Amino acid sequence: MKSLTNNYINEIKAILSNARRQAYRAINSAMIDAYWKIGERIVLEEQNGKERADYGKEILQNLSAILTQEFGKGFSYRSLREIRQFYLTFADVEKWRTLFAKLTWSHFQRVLKVSK
Template identity: 40%
Template sequence: MGKDSFPKRPNAAPTFVLEIKTLIDQGKQEVAVAVNASMIQLYWSIGKRINQEVLENKRAEYGKQIVSTLSAQLTQEYGNSFSEKNI
């Protein structure tokens, strides 16, 4: 695709570039929404597993300590996305 294939109408280039930028921005937005939805599902699944496996579906004060310990281990390997607040 060379120079000759660029739109030939006098004012087509600015419109064409604007349309491409809009497509890129929409794509980025869709990716962000998908990633956010996936992260919410991941954190919910982690909380569910903690509740089922460790807390045995009961509230426990030591649950805070478990979350803190798990957060420290996950943060070390995966980064700050696994803070106590997120888990």
């Protein structure tokens, strides 16, 4: 069997590492977009555009149960409140699109915790 050079192996490793980084960025971007759209649906559809519905807690609890059953962890009542707040904070998507591509959901969660 022919021996592999370190340069050859390092190039293959670099290709794989780059592909993984690109995949992570693509997934992160898709999830940020999905969370924004979910927040928009909660606010615009279920709350008729108001920042908070009188019965919002019940809506989010029911939605949480349905999404958790279908998609597993990650859709607790608290998470859905954060997703709603994410939309309210960054409602002008065109203004924030570049930022969405650069930050992760964890970054946005930290930003949401900063008081106005």
